[in-house]
Amino acid sequence: MEEEPDTQTRILRALRFRPKGMTITEVAKQIGATRNSVSKHLEILQIAGKVDVRSIGNAKLYSLAQRVPMSAFLCFTKNLILILDGGGRIVQVNDRCQRALGRSKDDLIGLTLAEAELPVVSTPEALAVIAGLEREQVITDLRYRSGGTDLFYQMQAIPTTFDDGEKGCTLVLEDITERKRYVRNMEFLARTAMELVDLPAGADIYRYVADRVAELLPGNPKCWVESFDEVKGVFFMRALVDESLRKGAARLIGRDLVGMAFPLEEVYSSEPYFETPPHLKEMREYHFHPFFDDEKVSFHDLSARQIPEEVCDAILRTFSIGKFYSTGLVWQEQVFGMVGIGLRPDEVLENREVIESFIRQASIAIARRQTEDRLRRSEHRFREVIEFSPSAAALIDAGGRYTFLNRRFTDLFGYTLEDIPTTEAWFGKAFPDEQKRREAIAAWHSDLEGAARGEARTRTFSVRCRDGAEKAALFQPVQLCDGTHYVTCEDCHRGAAGVTGAGR
Structure with missing residues (x-):
């Protein structure tokens, strides 16, 4: 077999077949070189990032570095990448990170994270993780609030050695917001399903529904729930979340919204709606003047014209309600009430699906409660018949x-x-x-x-x-x-x- 003239190539070939690693003595014996020569070349290979080393007792084990070329990593990964030098200054930023941050590479190179004032990575939590980084990579979840919305990232802080031997740090940020929201929403639905089952008979289920929906809304939530009186054919306001809205509306209207009756059955069953219970299951979105120009149904209409038009406009302006969402508490062709959500013009309803799922749960719970109530009344009447x-x-x-x-x-x-x-x-x-x-x-x-x-x-x-x-x-x-x-x-x-x- 022809002898390999390049010592470094021979070292790498020897290590290739020993994935668990070799000591300097083992490598020297394997390639037939002196221990001092092998030690010098292993140090060069380590600086170049081609060899990794780990200590076991007094011995050092060398193995091939399993690394992706940094250029490929930066270009093709979907994550956000920042590379810091030993002084904590930014030396590289990938294109995806620049787009996400809205900052160019020229704006960032040479700045520390604190000086750059970047979202997520310039927070005290992230800076503390980076400052405490030693030889092992650290993975942590970071929460960041932007525009009234919670964003979640998983940050990997990886110790990095540059070609010249200088130590630094590579930050890899993965957006896990959707994953976090999914887990949170599933936990929410599981929790509320059990709470609805265990809710005492005397508890106000309509207030419970309003409070739980408010948990899923952005900013300062505005939510109300109405019950439906099948005999009278009207909806009654049963709960309203946002005490300032309740008090402010009471001043403008002259009475408390909670307890008011709204003959909405006439509104939804007549022209132009012609709605049936199955249609009321669907969540509807409405836009109001003066915030939007595509208003088709006014807030005055949605109040069954029970609130004067000028008062409706004053409520929208005072509390910046530009969007309104409504969906029915409906189960098996029976309407039990309505849920309304008010948002600012710039707010987004991000949890629409989970809200609809929860409202279906609540509808079933209300149906079950009403059935149990009818059974109790029936049993009470039966016992009264027997008693007398x-x-x-x-x-x-x-x-x-x-x-x-x-x-x-x-x-x-x-x-x-x-x-x-x-x-x-x-x-x-x-x-x-x-x-x-x-x-x-x-x-x-x-x-x-x-x-x-x-x-x-x-x-x-x-x-x-x-x-x-x-x-x-x-x-x-x-x-x-x-x-x-x-x-x-x-x-x-x-x-x-x-x-x-x-x-x-």
């Missing part, structure tokens, strides 16, 4: 637990719900004689098994009352759709001493 029934009555669930006894039942037998929580307790007290108890239980189960749902099977039992007296009573159990038994009882005014059939 002229007959003694009891409710027994599918598991054999007594859930309700009316006053007539207690008057008739003396037992309260605490005395007979289960059918087992009832049979034990009402039929203290074991033989009669077995007969009563058998007859009871026979009647229930033989009766169709909703069909009453009557039977007379002689029952031991709470005061020890025997009383004959006519029982009429009916099985309901959920397995509950509705039982009515009538005093037979006779002292029957056993179980007898009655009027099948």
